[in-house]
Amino acid sequence: MSRIQPDYNFKILLLGDAAVGKTSLVQKFVHDKFAESYLMTIGMEPSERFVTLKNGTIVALSIWDLAGQERFRFIRHTFYRGAKAALLVFDLTRDSTLKNTKKWYQEFIDNCGKETHILLIGNKNDLQNIIAVSDDECQKMNTHIKSFDFIKTSALTGEHVEDAFTKLAGLLVM
Ligand code: G3D
Ligand code: MG
Numbered sequence: 001m002s003r004i005q006p007d008y009n010f011k012i013l014l015l016g017d018a019a020v021g022k023t024s025l026v027q028k029f030v031h032d033k034f035a036e037s038y039l040m041t042i043g044m045e046p047s048e049r050f051v052t053l054k055n056g057t058i059v060a061l062s063i064w065d066l067a068g069q070e071r072f073r074f075i076r077h078t079f080y081r082g083a084k085a086a087l088l089v090f091d092l093t094r095d096s097t098l099k100n101t102k103k104w105y106q107e108f109i110d111n112c113g114k115e116t117h118i119l120l121i122g123n124k125n126d127l128q129n130i131i132a133v134s135d136d137e138c139q140k141m142n143t144h145i146k147s148f149d150f151i152k153t154s155a156l157t158g159e160h161v162e163d164a165f166t167k168l169a170g171l172l173v174m
Contacts, residue, residue, distance in 0.1 A: 006058045006060035009062065010060070011084070013085070013086040014086070015107070016097065017097045021089060029165050051166050061165065086108050087165075090121070102141070117172060118145055118148065119148055119149055120138070121150075122153070123152075148167070151163065
C-alpha cells in the first residue's frame with residue numbers, strides 16, 4: 001500500500017473580519033462538520049486537505065486561518081509567507097465586513113504580491129432574511145479586489161464550500 005502523493009502543494013489563506021465564518025468554513029471543508037461555537041481563534045491554525053480536480057490532478061492545500069484581531073499583527077509575516085492564494089471572506093449579513101475586504105485585499109497584496117489568486121466569499125447565505133448587501137455591491141468589490149469570482153457560501157449548510165476551495169486550487173495549478 002502506497003500513500004497518495006499530491007501533484008502540488010499550496011498554502012492558501014482565509015482572510016476577513018472577525019466572525020464572518022472563516023474557521024467554520026475550514027472546519028466544514030476539512031472535517032465536514034459545523035459547530036455552533038468554536039474557541040476563539042488564537043493566532044494561526046493550519047489544516048490540510050487534498051482536493052482532486054476534474055482532470056485527476058491532486059492538490060494538497062495547507063489552509064491558514066488567522067484571527068482578525070489586531071493584537072495578532074506581530075505574527076502576520078509568518079502567516080502570509082509563501083501564500084499564493086486567498087479566500088477573502090465577508091458576512092452577507094454585515095455590510096461593514098464587505099467594505100473591509102478592501103483592507104484585507106491590500107494587506108494580502110502588500111505581503112504576498114499581485115501574482116496571486118483571490119476569490120471573494122460571501123458567507124452565511126443560509127440567513128436569507130437578514131442579507132444586508134446587494135449582488136451589485138458584491139460584484140463591484142469583486143472587480144475592485146481583482147477576485148476571479150464571487151461565491152456565496154454557507155458553512156452551516158455546506159452550500160458551495162467545496163466549490164470555493166476547489167476553484168481556488170484549480171486557479172493555482174493553471
Ligand atoms: P471567524 O473564524 O471568521 O471569526 P467563525 O468566524 O467561524 O468563528 O464564525 C463566527 C460565528 O458565525 C459563529 O457563531 C459561527 O457558528 C457562525 N457562522 C459561521 N458560518 C456561518 C454560516 O454559514 N451560517 C450561519 N448561520 N452562521 C455561521 P457563534 O454563535 O459561535 O459566534
Ligand atoms: Mg476564526
